[in-house]
Amino acid sequence: MKGFFSLPGERLFHVATLSALGFLLLFFVGIISSLATYTDWRQFFSILFSKEILFAIRLTLFTSTMATIISMVFAVPAAYAISKTNFRGKNIVDTILDLPIVISPIALGAALLVFFNTSLGRALEGNLMRFVFEVPGIVLAQFTIISALAVRLLKATFDSINPRYERVGRTLGYTKIKVFFKVTLPLARNGLIAASILTWARAVGEFGATVTVAGAMKMKTETLPIAIFLNLAQAEVERAIAVVFVLVAIAVIALVILRRFTSRRQTS
Amino acid sequence: MISIRNISANAGSFILKDINLEIKDGEYFVVVGPTGSGKTILLECLAGLQRLRGGEILISGKNITPVPPERRELGYVPQDYALFPFLDVRENIIFGLQPKKISKQELEKKVSSLANLLSIHHLLDRNVRTLSGGEKQRVAIARALAISPKVLLLDEPMGSLDVRTAKYLRLELKRYHEELGITTIHVTHNLIEAEEMAERMAILHMGQIEQVGTPDEVFFYPKSPFVADFIGTPNILDCDYYNDIGHGLIEAVCGGVPIILPHHDGPVRKLTLLPRDVYVTTRTPPGPGINRFRGTVMEITPFSSLIKLTIKVGEINLLAELPQDIFEEMDIRTGHEVHLILKLRSLRVY
Numbered sequence: 001m002k003g004f005f006s007l008p009g010e011r012l013f014h015v016a017t018l019s020a021l022g023f024l025l026l027f028f029v030g031i032i033s034s035l036a037t038y039t040d041w042r043q044f045f046s047i048l049f050s051k052e053i054l055f056a057i058r059l060t061l062f063t064s065t066m067a068t069i070i071s072m073v074f075a076v077p078a079a080y081a082i083s084k085t086n087f088r089g090k091n092i093v094d095t096i097l098d099l100p101i102v103i104s105p106i107a108l109g110a111a112l113l114v115f116f117n118t119s120l121g122r123a124l125e126g127n128l129m130r131f132v133f134e135v136p137g138i139v140l141a142q143f144t145i146i147s148a149l150a151v152r153l154l155k156a157t158f159d160s161i162n163p164r165y166e167r168v169g170r171t172l173g174y175t176k177i178k179v180f181f182k183v184t185l186p187l188a189r190n191g192l193i194a195a196s197i198l199t200w201a202r203a204v205g206e207f208g209a210t211v212t213v214a215g216a217m218k219m220k221t222e223t224l225p226i227a228i229f230l231n232l233a234q235a236e237v238e239r240a241i242a243v244v245f246v247l248v249a250i251a252v253i254a255l256v257i258l259r260r261f262t263s264r265r266q267t268s
Numbered sequence: 269m270i271s272i273r274n275i276s277a278n279a280g281s282f283i284l285k286d287i288n289l290e291i292k293d294g295e296y297f298v299v300v301g302p303t304g305s306g307k308t309i310l311l312e313c314l315a316g317l318q319r320l321r322g323g324e325i326l327i328s329g330k331n332i333t334p335v336p337p338e339r340r341e342l343g344y345v346p347q348d349y350a351l352f353p354f355l356d357v358r359e360n361i362i363f364g365l366q367p368k369k370i371s372k373q374e375l376e377k378k379v380s381s382l383a384n385l386l387s388i389h390h391l392l393d394r395n396v397r398t399l400s401g402g403e404k405q406r407v408a409i410a411r412a413l414a415i416s417p418k419v420l421l422l423d424e425p426m427g428s429l430d431v432r433t434a435k436y437l438r439l440e441l442k443r444y445h446e447e448l449g450i451t452t453i454h455v456t457h458n459l460i461e462a463e464e465m466a467e468r469m470a471i472l473h474m475g476q477i478e479q480v481g482t483p484d485e486v487f488f489y490p491k492s493p494f495v496a497d498f499i500g501t502p503n504i505l506d507c508d509y510y511n512d513i514g515h516g517l518i519e520a521v522c523g524g525v526p527i528i529l530p531h532h533d534g535p536v537r538k539l540t541l542l543p544r545d546v547y548v549t550t551r552t553p554p555g556p557g558i559n560r561f562r563g564t565v566m567e568i569t570p571f572s573s574l575i576k577l578t579i580k581v582g583e584i585n586l587l588a589e590l591p592q593d594i595f596e597e598m599d600i601r602t603g604h605e606v607h608l609i610l611k612l613r614s615l616r617v618y
Binding site for chain 1: 353
């Protein structure tokens with residue numbers, strides 16, 4: 001190593017890149033650990049197991065899991081179509097699907113709110129179920145934010161699958177649909193799991209669209225990010241911090257599982 | 269009999285144009301051509317994996333053009349074999365039998381007979397990721413043969429193998445073909461592989477067939493400048509004297525040069541030899557002086573990774589080929605005197 005970075009220019013470059021890395025690491029570890037200094041650990045667990053926070057945890061896990069399942073049901077075939085099919089206007093479709101990733105979630109939430117004020121939106125709410133300021137609204141808001149991300153991640157998975165596998169499957173007596181279930185999906189397994197975890201984690205942390213569509217109502221539409229918002233607004237900083245720790249813990253678990261699957265994918 | 273009639277296909281910017289071929293039952297047919305000539309697309313058209321723009325494909329008189337790949341009953345071994353990494357070797361082999369709902373006993377019987385044929389019994393429970401290139405090839409062939417196909421389609425089956433393994437597996441492929449008698453269409457860019465395996469071969473260039481024939485016909489009577497360039501123009505010498513000297517040998521004078529030939533029934537009129545079968549050396553070779561000559565280098569032409577030499581021997585010019593690194597090591601220049609050895613087994617007599 002010493003010999004490799006022996007030239008003065010190389011050493012300078014090496015120091016500069018490692019310094020940037022060190023700065024970012026310190027920054028993130030610093031802001032997370034600063035929470036610990038503000039926490040009264042004697043009260044932490046009683047706050048954590050309070051009725052409100054347990055409700056927020058349950059609601060968040062339920063809505064984010066539902067949103068992930070629904071988004072996967074749409075994203076898997078949609079990503080496959082955009083990855084493996086050539087059609088006119090594919091680039092435009094691809095760009096439209098990227099929009100929800102770059103548009104501010106609050107703007108998307110506002111768009112949903114406006115939609116439910118149109119005649120079609122009102123008919124849906126009247127005949128199907130109520131979304132605005134209700135739990136289904138949370139699922140819908142999360143779905144809106146994560147489905148595009150799911151399509152993007154799954155498209156990358158399907159793109160990486162060599163079409164020869166599917167071709168061999170066809171010559172071995174499998175129809176196009178059977179090949180999708182018997183060859184493509186098993187090949188995409190790790191990518192599917194990784195995409196599910198990432199989109200689920202994104203849904204867990206979703207705030208902007210959720211608060212716009214479902215509102216911020218204690219013990220009704222109070223997901224974990226909304227619980228942070230409500231408690232900070234009421235100057236209940238310690239309660240807010242307890243929720244932050246729950247979100248950090250969920251994120252860490254998700255990333256550990258994700259790493260297991262992505263590293264397995266790389267070695268396969 | 270496979271009849272390919274006027275087929276055309278588009279794959280991206282690549283076009284396959286008016287391909288016509290007749291492949292006999294049980295024949296080992298090789299399609300050879302440089303990279304990008306359309307070999308894989310042709311094979312995919314046969315397998316039903318490429319949509320045809322025109323023309324039709326008949327197997328035993330039945331038009332299979334509208335038949336989807338899953339009902340064509342053709343065994344397909346793609347480049348790099350595409351073994352399913354989520355299945356072990358046994359599961360890969362029986363993959364094509366599962367839609368047929370065969371009993372477990374029959375499945376085992378089939379796996380066992382294929383494992384015997386391809387000598388892969390010891391691999392059956394292995395993860396396919398742990399197999400060597402040669403092992404993967406044999407498993408891929410077993411998987412393709414499991415469905416009892418009418419035709420076996422092999423796309424660059426030796427492409428990712430080292431020279432030694434490829435040589436061994438070429439012999440093995442010949443053995444499977446002889447044992448099963450299955451019509452085989454083998455696609456390759458490797459001329460030596462084509463010559464060794466083919467009963468007949470087709471030369472493909474830019475989506476069109478340049479020539480079809482036995483390896484001898486193609487190598488010694490190239491029909492187009494491209495084929496001649498692709499295979500390398502052979503040396504053709506007219507013979508005006510020959511005499512059987514016994515021990516399976518003939519003494520002849522071809523192109524004014526005395527040459528010893530392997531026994532040949534009938535008159536000796538012509539002698540052909542590929543440039544790669546003319547050995548060139550700057551030092552006097554040891555051993556008896558049969559088919560060894562001295563010549564003068566008249567011309568040196570680089571051709572891809574080879575160097576083509578025109579060498580004057582007596583009154584005739586002989587073409588020889590050398591790999592570039594060996595040529596550079598020998599430090600041969602125009603006007604230099606060199607020694608030539610003609611490879612007895614490669615001499616062809618007409």
